[in-house]
């Protein structure tokens with residue numbers, strides 16, 4: 405393969421830049437040309453791309469966001485949009501494509517490989533950690549660390565005022581950010597879409613913790629359940645402790661990637677280009693049991709994310 409394209413798509417995630425660097429540098433190592441496609445699939449449809457050289461990816465390993473910028477492209481869901489994207493690739497002589505993005509981006513990649521025969525490799529880049537085939541997605545670790553940092557600060561003020569903090573985290577329909585951030589920050593309660601919550605039970609736990617000498621409580625609510633505001637209102641109507649809502653929001657999506665995300669970025673990017681260099685397409689890369697893996701893109705997108713109930717129980721056992 406002589407020329408490949410690279411794009412980032414969907415919500416950005418810390419580590420995308422480090423991954424762009426790994427893809428470009430590995431491709432150059434193999435003597436390939438790389439085109440950086442701007443604004444995700446939209447840039448592919450509109451033929452907006454730049455040749456990437458060794459120095460195009462200098463000084464970005466530590467930066468959040470994505471140098472190529474990104475978009476959620478509805479046009480790519482239409483036949484017309486897909487045909488335009490394929491035409492761009494043909495005109496530019498691009499023989500293989502690397503797509504860094506989440507679930508929705510993989511569906512575009514699947515379509516390009518399955519229906520149009522373009523060798524495509526998907527790299528899981530999303531803070532949500534909502535893809536079943538990989539233990540971790542790129543950006544998840546940094547996002548969770550950001551949440552932990554915010555929750556640490558909230559704990560200080562909540563304890564001073566003996567309040568309850570309701571913290572809303574992202575994750576779309578997946579509770580992983582809430583689960584990991586909750587365990588790692590010592591939150592007493594997490595509320596996730598995968599487990600139906602019972603307000604009476606939550607109040608009972610709060611009262612018990614206060615009777616046992618606690619001066620504050622942290623409840624992490626995943627956005628897939630409801631907003632922090634709504635949850636705090638409901639809770640305030642049934643408790644005498646003062647409740648305060650906080651939404652972390654897009655702060656979770658930015659910032660310098662953690663060591664774990666930089667390592668994933670290097671390995672995912674490198675693996676994706678190695679596959680293309682071996683003439684292999686239509687795969688996604690991931691990590692399972694600490695090993696970098698690849699698997700069929702169609703199989704990967706059809707897998708349903710499983711929630712880790714054991715970790716959820718762990719939180720119940722150690723949080724009070």
Ligand code: F6P
Nearest residue numbers: 415506530531532574575576657
């Ligand atoms: O998929 C990443 C994510 O941050 C989700 O957690 C969140 O629901 C969504 O994107 C927010 O999207 P936007 O940035 O378009 O508001």
